[in-house]
Amino acid sequence: MPYPIFLDVKGRSAVIIGGGKVAARKAAGLLEEGAKITVVSPALAPELQHFLNEGQITWVQKTFSPEDLMNAFLVFAATNSREINLQVKTAAKDGQLVNIADAPDASDFHIPSNVKRGKLTIAISTSGASPTLARKIRRDLEQKYDESYQGAVGFLHRCRKSILAELEDPGERSKLLAMISEEDFWKKDDREDRFRVLLKEIKKR
Ligand SMILES: C[C@@]1(CC(=O)O)c2cc3[nH]c(cc4nc(cc5[nH]c(cc(n2)[C@H]1CCC(=O)O)[C@@](C)(CC(=O)O)[C@@H]5CCC(=O)O)C(CC(=O)O)=C4CCC(=O)O)c(CCC(=O)O)c3CC(=O)O
Numbered sequence: 001m002p003y004p005i006f007l008d009v010k011g012r013s014a015v016i017i018g019g020g021k022v023a024a025r026k027a028a029g030l031l032e033e034g035a036k037i038t039v040v041s042p043a044l045a046p047e048l049q050h051f052l053n054e055g056q057i058t059w060v061q062k063t064f065s066p067e068d069l070m071n072a073f074l075v076f077a078a079t080n081s082r083e084i085n086l087q088v089k090t091a092a093k094d095g096q097l098v099n100i101a102d103a104p105d106a107s108d109f110h111i112p113s114n115v116k117r118g119k120l121t122i123a124i125s126t127s128g129a130s131p132t133l134a135r136k137i138r139r140d141l142e143q144k145y146d147e148s149y150q151g152a153v154g155f156l157h158r159c160r161k162s163i164l165a166e167l168e169d170p171g172e173r174s175k176l177l178a179m180i181s182e183e184d185f186w187k188k189d190d191r192e193d194r195f196r197v198l199l200k201e202i203k204k205r
């Protein structure tokens with residue numbers, strides 16, 4: 001089974017072969033995280049044309065050839081031809097990671113369905129078995145982990161930095177970290193004040 005990782009793609013180059021709907025979906029996700037995107041394709045879907053107009057992607061208007069992969073960190077083979085997609089895989093060098101839109105088993109990595117709430121990411125993968133199930137689970141999780149989690153993660157991050165800086169005892173640290181992670185605690189409007197008071201009390205002991 002694949003090993004899950006969260007990859008920092010900021011400033012790194014991703015080459016997408018093909019310019020259709022699937023390519024557009026991959027481009028959108030990569031752009032959100034600051035990757036440098038080159039699309040190699042004779043034609044572009046409207047979403048990609050939009051990214052091009054906004055100066056967010058580079059377009060190389062041609063059919064695939066192996067030199068297109070030069071300097072790519074990530075490679076996405078997303079044409080509507082299985083044969084071309086597999087040629088992309090063959091052309092990739094050792095160390096280049098390749099995702100193939102229509103051949104999960106030949107891919108080095110899969111793109112999960114995901115829920116993003118600020119620094120919280122919940123990713124769902126079925127290892128290519130059922131993207132539709134992944135999408136369903138994503139929708140369920142979006143309800144449970146709603147927008148309020150974005151603020152919660154920001155709050156917990158700030159608190160954790162204070163806790164690590166100001167408390168030395170590992171037991172006290174983990175007790176306080178557990179307490180503030182409870183929904184009952186971080187859902188309160190005055191959570192910042194409550195946290196400050198708690199931290200002060202513990203430090204006095
Ligand atoms: C292996 C993988 C490739 C990869 O890594 O990209 C892959 C492969 C394939 N998908 C296919 C079909 C569909 N994919 C979707 C949707 C999504 N597919 C995504 C990921 C992945 N799809 C990777 C594995 C994910 C996992 O681990 O489960 C999501 C999660 C993320 C994303 O693409 O950004 C995104 C949901 C985002 C969301 O809504 O949350 C829908 C539904 C829809 O479009 O609404 C359909 C139509 C219904 C159906 O067929 O189920 C086909 C058949 C194509 C054909 O018919 O020829 C193949 C190829 C094959 O199976 O051979």
Ligand SMILES: NC(=O)C1=CN([C@@H]2O[C@H](COP(=O)(O)OP(=O)(O)OC[C@H]3O[C@@H](n4cnc5c(N)ncnc54)[C@H](O)[C@@H]3O)[C@@H](O)[C@H]2O)C=CC1
Nearest residue numbers: 018019020021022023040041043063064078079080101102
């Ligand atoms: N991974 C996923 O989530 C999904 C994967 N798929 C698969 O993804 C593939 C692409 O699907 P769509 O984007 O919907 O297809 P599409 O038909 O919208 O786009 C295909 C694109 O590939 C380009 N292309 C064709 N030959 C090329 C070549 N030799 N070099 C460069 N570009 C070339 C076309 O110009 C077009 O822009 C299909 O194989 C499909 O089975 C489909 C649905 C979901």
